[in-house]
Amino acid sequence: MARFTVQVNGNRLAVESPPDRPLLDVLREDFGLTGTKYGCGEGQCRACTVLVDGQPTASCLTPISSVDGTSVTTIEGLASGDQLTALQQAFIDMDGAQCGYCTAGMIVEATALLKRNRKPSRSEIVDAMNPHLCRCCGYRNILASVELAARRWEASDA
């Protein structure tokens, strides 16, 4: 057991944990942030994606020791109070969720994508999102959601 400190959604949180315990478990079981989902435990579905210092990361494969002192953003940390992000709103508007279990990972991934590429092409979106599984296979509405958010973002910049 050791003590690890992580900045989670802007709050400094500490946990006593075995060093190899997955970040996913710590977020869900110690910090009560259940928005981040387990899907496979092998980084193949990316339902567990969070941002570690801004980088999309599979939290199921990330030992807590490796994120000591970093800043982690989960799905719960995106909206500002009641104000949804453009991506969250677009997922509502374009029916981007069926069961919604993959949605947190999708939105977190797309958030990082739009941060580094404000006007992604469809193929750039597909490339960024392809590691994520949606078993409802709602891929078309998810793509439409990301594209809508990008368009709105662009419009708001203009």
Added chain:
Amino acid sequence: MPERFREDLCEPDRKELAEGPAYRFELDRRDWISSIGAGLLVSAAGKVVFSPGGASAQVRPSQRLHLGEDGSITVLTGKVEFGQGSRTEILQAAAEELRVSPDALQVVLADTAETPNDGSTAGSRTTPSTIPVVRRASAAARELLVRTAAEAWNLDASELRVEAGAVVGAGNRLSYADLARSKGPESTVDDNVPRGVPLTEVPDWTVLGQTLPKVGARAIVTGAHRYPCDIVRPNMLYGAVLRPPSYGAQLESVDLAPGQELGAVAVRDGEFVGCAAKTSYEARKALESISETARWRTVAHPPSEGLGTYLKRHAQPSAGGRRGARRREHGDVDGALAAAQTVESSYEIPYVQHAPLEPRAAVAEWDEGRLTVWTGTQRPFGVREQLAEAFRLSADQARVVVPDTGGGFGGKHTGEVAVEAARLARAAGRPVSLRWTREEEFAWAYFRPAAAFEVRAGLSEEKIVAWDFTAYNPGTAAIETPYAVPNVRTQYFPCDSPLREGSYRGIGATGNNYAREVFMDELAGVAGLDPLEFRLANLDDGRLSAVLRAAADRFAWSASKSSGRNRGSGIAAGFEKGSYIAICAQVRVEGGSVEVERLVSAFDCGTILNPGNLRAQIEGCVIQGLGAALTEEIRFAGGKLLNGSFAQYPLPRFRSTPPMETVLLNRPDIPSAGAGETPIIAVAPALANAVFAATGQRMRSLPLRASAA
């Protein structure tokens, strides 16, 4: 719909899974420690309640709709929401008939203590069965409101109208909340519920027939929604369960001490061994230490290699009952075959996994001998029975609550995880959360049945005059041909299945329609006709012809013939669960892989309730079908899965999503049928037929294995 299918519409597929508890517990009485934490139940408030004409005899009158004195209106059904949109459509149905804004309604789903038993959420039954029940209850409530007002104001009911949750007329206003305050106890109101109130006609719909934003979407996109695996109870532990090393292996001995020494609660009860600890990490570590001490007796188990032959050898033609063999025949099949040009072929399909993204999960809590389990199951009342049986409880001592769940696709009919969590919670004396690993979900859930088919037909020019279809193990959905054939014999044999199998999207219809529609292409070739023309020439079902024509028109089928080398187009159609699908697909075969370049679906499920949700269901179903057609196949040997992980079992992803179009044929004159299953049944045969057009290779087994010419 041809009359001959009415019977099948009412019969569940013989592979629809409903089984008893997975364990026979000894239940050491020393386990009893009362758990900590009060119950969650908050009863829906309000006195006025309606349930005219429930779906099931078990529906208590007071369970369908609650009108609160505070103005709240709550609709209750035993259906579950797994992503298919039931919650939103049920809300629309109630809002339409009550004449209230959808925002003013709550929908409570699948809580055995609160909601009526509407059976399982399966077989595409929510739309044709539950929606009408909700509409009737809501219409009756509206009528009671009107009658009450008419009486109070001494006006004729025809002078009154209901809008925005209140009846108005001659300067008066009476809301549902006023009604709730003015009426007596539930029992007296139940007796006064108006019967036979007409439902709102389709042309007058303002809420139904529209695309509504998904109810609960905000909680999903913010991460606030609690799926079954996210439920947290006070003082809760996390569980892990020991699995056999191979199918059929029996536990001979195990030592729990290593797990207990790590601080976990460890329990063995018969074949059940599990741990519970403060974190899932500790539970897994404890279980690993216990697992190392386990001794197993393994048994021989057949491999997936040669599975079709195995199934035919292990057919059970004399199996009777609801899950038994079935044979139907009309006309003189043998005579017609003898007089006609005969064609025959055989087909095979493998086991496939539903692989819902949320694995099975449950949180179980005991309180003074009463059990509450939050779990993702499509059969909440069935799982309550399993729990009651496993723990020897009466039905009212067990409660199952189904939070909106992360996918099912027919794969979550069972309650094994609920039973396991409850056993651990009982041993621990604290609530326990148990979530299966992906590995467990692959190996220990159940599979879409593997199957084999033998088909013969007799042709007389462009007409099929005899049809002889034998299906080994797929299930019975869509087993009867929708084509107009005078002499038909259909046989279904369940087989001794090496793997546990059960419901799936469309279940038996996936295999039955694949075999039939590929064979139809083979027959078209023998008859020398275009595959579309051949189908139309053998159809007397106008709705099936209509979806075929609609898909072909949008696809420009007749212009697509001149595809290049290794590129070709295929068509397939099907009818199941009251709805009709046709798909045209263009593929390109490169090396050993099939790329879908374009796909057009046309779909008719009667009156469209919510076009956006319908489109999402069709598209998701079709893309899910691409996996079963092109990549999915469970392989096993020595009683172990060989590809039980996402890395080894490729599923459709963003990149595998082709350009696709969906044509919705709305039929406001026909009651709505479900839509979440039928689209999948035309995917594999359309692609198989396209591969034939591209390469000349007949695709008689799934997944398709083509090679470029």
